[in-house]
Amino acid sequence: MLKAVILIGGPQKGTRFRPLSLDIPKPLFPVAGLPLIQHHIEACTALEEVKEILLIGYYPAAQIQQFVTDMQHQYNINIRYLQEFTALGTAGGLYHFRDQIRCGSPDAFFVMNGDVCADFPLRELYEFHKEKGKKALVTVMGTEATRQQSLHYGCMATDKTTHEVTHYVEKPSSYVSTLINCGIYVFSLDIFHTIGEAFNSKQQEFYRNGNGSKDTGYIQLEQEILTPLAGSGKIFALQVNNWWSQLKTAGSAIYANRHYLELYRIKHPERLCQTQTSAAGDSCKNICDIFPDVHIHPSATIHHTAAIGPNVSIGPGVTVGPGVRIRESIILADAVIENHSLVLHSIVGHNSRVGRWTRVEGTPSDPDPNKPFAKMENPPLFNHDGRLNPSITILGCYVSVPSETILLNSVVLPHKELARSFKNEIIL
Incomplete structure (x- = not known):
């Protein structure tokens, strides 16, 4: 029996994801038609050994509970939300809820960061962990990055024969390795002894010497657990070539949307609209021009003269008028795109309206798909000189864009x- 833990953080986090996170918790933001962490849940339920999924974070329970209930009914698995009432860190949350994780004596448990987007190879990761036997406390999923970009992630040096992690540094100041931590793990239950030792050490330091922080329950998994474990023979890394990314900025949602739609071709082709007018759901029947990959919610209304795709997700209740062109974009629930408008490289918030003959456009610098770090594209909102980065255009919820504007x-x-029209601005 296995369990899975998804770490979703809280409302103080995700500030780089604004304005999209102002009206919806970041873990519930829809990517390729599904809330972000539903992709995690779906990957976990694909393993029949996983009997329970725990969400740990400090969002108010009222914001998460309806989603949890819906997921339990949809996937027929026990899912619980465990709310922290203060930020405890990635390892502190695990330790605080250790009894709930250990209940039922699972053989091991997965831990997944909620802002990760990936083709989750959980079966491969678990089998690798089992091969290492009882000595393995943790197996880390790793992927290849460029030398420059690796500095923004946890870097691992490994033994090429045994795959043991011999050195681990979180966001190093100089080059360590191009193998980076993906934020997806398999843990043995004995990891709680290691986290407990770190917890007790912080308490003793504070109460005996008056040093350190009063917040002794705040424990970071990467810096305070993985770094000391490196070289002990208890931590291993599995390097995978599967697509992986993080949803840190609002702009990264477009890249994640693109890759999840691509994965649907193999795993869930029924979620995609086809080029044939009668090949998919009701919302696609009258569309003449679909350029794959495109996901359209069945309740959306799309005029038959519209042209949609590639890499477009359209949410429930959306209305798209005649002659509209949408490409590389996410249109959220109940938005309206009026006649002959153009939406490119953009996110349109729920209940927003784009007027007739209007152009809503971003100009992202697409990564070279042949470079290893192309799968991790996460463009910053601002350049080094403080100017807005050429990026996607984002409309928050309930935004109205007038007709015949850019x-x-x-x-x-x-x-x-x-x-009026705007270019390279943040409209407050």
Whole structure:
């Protein structure tokens, strides 16, 4: 029997994901038609040994509970949300809820960061962990990055024969390795002894010497657990070539959307609209031009003269008028795209309206797909000189863009009614 833990953080986090996280918790933001962490849950339920999934975070329970209930009914598996009432760190949350994780004596448990997007190879990761036997406390999923980009992640040096992690540094100041930590793990239950030792050490340091922080329950998995374990023969890394990325900035949602839609071709082709007008769900029947890959919710209304795709997700209740062109974009629930408008490289928030003959466009610098780090694209919102980075255009919820205007490389906060065109601006 196995369990899975998904670490979803809390409302103080995800500030780089604004304005999209202002009205919906970041873990529930829809990517390729599904809330972000539903992709995690779906990957876990693909393993029949996984009997329980625990979500750990400090969002108010009221924001998460309905989602948890829906997932339990949809996947017929026990899912619980365990709320922290203060930030405990990636390892502190695990240790605080250790009794709930150990209940039922699982053979091991997965831990997944909630902002990770991936083709989750959980079966491969677990089999690798079992091969290492009882000496393995933790197996880390790793992937290859460039030398420059590796500095922004946890870097691992490994023994090429045994795959033991001999050195681990979180966000090093100089080059360590191009093998980086993906934030996906398999843990043996004995890991709680190691976390407990770190917890007790922090308490003793504070109460005996008056040093350190009063917040002794805040324990970071990467710095305080993985780094000391490296070289002990108890931590291993499995390098995979599967697609992997992180959802740190709002702009990264477009890249994650693209790759999840691509995965649907193999795993869930029924979620994609086809080029044939009658090949998919009701919302696709009257569409003449679909350029794969495209996901359209069945409740959306799409005019038959619209052209959609590639790499587009359209949410429930969306209305798309005649002559509209949408490409490389996410259109959230109940948005309206009026006649003959163009939406490129953009995210349109729920209940927003784009007027007639309007152009909403971003101009992202697409990564070279032949480079290993192309799968991790996470463009920053600002350049080093403080100017807005050429990126996707983002409309928050309840935004109104007037007819016959242009919105280029701009971010619009929720509940704004624009009166003119904008270029490279943040509209507060």
